[in-house]
Amino acid sequence: MNGVRGVVLFDFGGTLDADGARWSVRFHAAYVTAGGQQPFAVFEEAFRASDRALVRVTGISTLGFRAMVDLQAALVLAHLPDGRALRREQIVDEFHAAALAVIRRNQELLARLQQSYRLAVVSNFTGNLGPCLEELDLMRYFSAVADSGRVGVTKPDPRLFRHALESLGAKSEPVWMVGDNFEADIRPAASLGMQTAWLAPPVARSPDAGLPTVRLTTLTELAEVLPS
Numbered sequence: 001m002n003g004v005r006g007v008v009l010f011d012f013g014g015t016l017d018a019d020g021a022r023w024s025v026r027f028h029a030a031y032v033t034a035g036g037q038q039p040f041a042v043f044e045e046a047f048r049a050s051d052r053a054l055v056r057v058t059g060i061s062t063l064g065f066r067a068m069v070d071l072q073a074a075l076v077l078a079h080l081p082d083g084r085a086l087r088r089e090q091i092v093d094e095f096h097a098a099a100l101a102v103i104r105r106n107q108e109l110l111a112r113l114q115q116s117y118r119l120a121v122v123s124n125f126t127g128n129l130g131p132c133l134e135e136l137d138l139m140r141y142f143s144a145v146a147d148s149g150r151v152g153v154t155k156p157d158p159r160l161f162r163h164a165l166e167s168l169g170a171k172s173e174p175v176w177m178v179g180d181n182f183e184a185d186i187r188p189a190a191s192l193g194m195q196t197a198w199l200a201p202p203v204a205r206s207p208d209a210g211l212p213t214v215r216l217t218t219l220t221e222l223a224e225v226l227p228s
């Protein structure tokens with residue numbers, strides 16, 4: 001039965017580990033809880049710098065989820081004026097616990113979908129998405145993982161989506177793409193002829209009147225969209 005109804009591709013960050021909130025937004029919330037004073041605009045600048053530093057770290061390709069969150073926290077705090085005064089462990093704990101709660105909730109959905117669809121992840125990541133999915137007990141749901149850090153192209157480049165489909169050996173079956181980033185996930189997937197599910201707050205306006213196919217406010221709503 002597995003795969004009879006088609007293929008479902010998932011983004012990772014903000015889609016499988018949170019209901020539509022980016023890593024920088026969730027990291028900033030944890031930083032503020034820990035006593036951080038910088039506004040989001042300043043924090044986001046430091047976060048981008050940490051993203052650039054992260055890809056250059058030796059051994060990144062084998063780093064698991066918790067270790068990666070810890071490393072990213074260290075890199076962000078190093079770029080902030082109040083970073084040294086804060087307890088990094090508290091920030092990491094909060095971010096990690098929130099992500100894990102959403103992931104545990106989503107496992108039921110993934111287990112159900114796996115009965116009728118082939119599932120894959122298409123993510124702009126740092127080459128270590130495999131180890132992260134293993135650590136989070138998510139790998140068993142997916143038949144393919146397209147990690148930009150390994151493939152060498154990033155969304156919205158259609159080649160990353162095609163890489164996932166080729167890994168699955170997908171031919172003409174229906175394909176859905178599920179993601180929280182309109183320009184990286186939804187628009188390119190639609191241009192490849194996929195159906196699209198956009199995970200975003202109801203107040204977020206679609207930049208394209210004809211897209212997405214469906215909107216979701218939590219990932220679990222996907223169960224109502226995709227027949228089992």
Ligand SMILES: [Mg+2]
Binds near residue numbers: 011013014015179180
């Ligand atoms: Mg995302």
